[in-house]
Amino acid sequence: MPELPEVETVRRTLEPLLKGRAITEARVLHPSVVRGPEVHEFSSLLPEKKVIALERRGKYLLWSLSEGYTLIWHLGMTGRLLWVERPEGALEPHTHVIITFSNGGQVRFVDVRRFGRCYLGHTEEVLREVGVKDLGVEPLSPEFTVERLAQMTRSTKRRIKEVLMDQHCIAGLGNIYSDEALFQAGLHPLRPASSLSEEEIERLHRAIRGVLEAGISHGGTSFRDYVNGLGQRGNHQDYLAVYGKKGEPCPRCGKAIETLKVGGRTSYFCSRCQV
Numbered sequence: 001m002p003e004l005p006e007v008e009t010v011r012r013t014l015e016p017l018l019k020g021r022a023i024t025e026a027r028v029l030h031p032s033v034v035r036g037p038e039v040h041e042f043s044s045l046l047p048e049k050k051v052i053a054l055e056r057r058g059k060y061l062l063w064s065l066s067e068g069y070t071l072i073w074h075l076g077m078t079g080r081l082l083w084v085e086r087p088e089g090a091l092e093p094h095t096h097v098i099i100t101f102s103n104g105g106q107v108r109f110v111d112v113r114r115f116g117r118c119y120l121g122h123t124e125e126v127l128r129e130v131g132v133k134d135l136g137v138e139p140l141s142p143e144f145t146v147e148r149l150a151q152m153t154r155s156t157k158r159r160i161k162e163v164l165m166d167q168h169c170i171a172g173l174g175n176i177y178s179d180e181a182l183f184q185a186g187l188h189p190l191r192p193a194s195s196l197s198e199e200e201i202e203r204l205h206r207a208i209r210g211v212l213e214a215g216i217s218h219g220g221t222s223f224r225d226y227v228n229g230l231g232q233r234g235n236h237q238d239y240l241a242v243y244g245k246k247g248e249p250c251p252r253c254g255k256a257i258e259t260l261k262v263g264g265r266t267s268y269f270c271s272r273c274q275v
């Protein structure tokens, strides 16, 4: 599933192509992807709106549009937002939404599993409805301090992995980057969050920032589906230490990587390096 580095990479690849461009047409081929408003309204509201900026909050991509509107995308498990410079020939299977711009280019939303979705509305309203306003701190922003992370861990009975995955605590961390951050910090995914020492919290803070920045610098992690706005795969899968590596040797100590379930998700970790 795309996490912060993947969505940020999509944002960075699409923004220069869309910024300042006017939308001329919005075609919805699969209505369930458009969560609001009704499809006919969605298709009639978008034409003539201009893209002012592309922003990101957590795993959400926000297209800030003229007239005070915002179009919000969530890529779900397998969603792709693809720029098509010269639309011709047959559509790729699983194309659900096509947005055409004044220069003839298109952004196509393609999603095999169809957990991806979009929402359009007046900015304030749609951000509230979708829950973007309730998201936790952006981990690469100055607001994400060691003290802020310490506050999240202090007053909870949850395991550290669960805290990291909670979008209301830290926005944008998912299974891949939380496993990688816990490995880099030497922390076991089942550690009660409240048991972390000051030094461990500092280590974890540094590790979260580090793995996300590395993920962005490698253009995201592409196991299967993820590609950026130009259809290119990321490279960060070549740099992962533990995620997806059950049975392979730990890059630090050589012991086989193990898995366990936390909150229904598989966690990858080294039982010798992470305590």
Ligand SMILES: [Zn+2]
Pocket (backbone or CB within 6 Å): 250, 251, 252, 253, 254, 255, 270, 271, 272, 273, 274
């Ligand atoms: Zn190890």
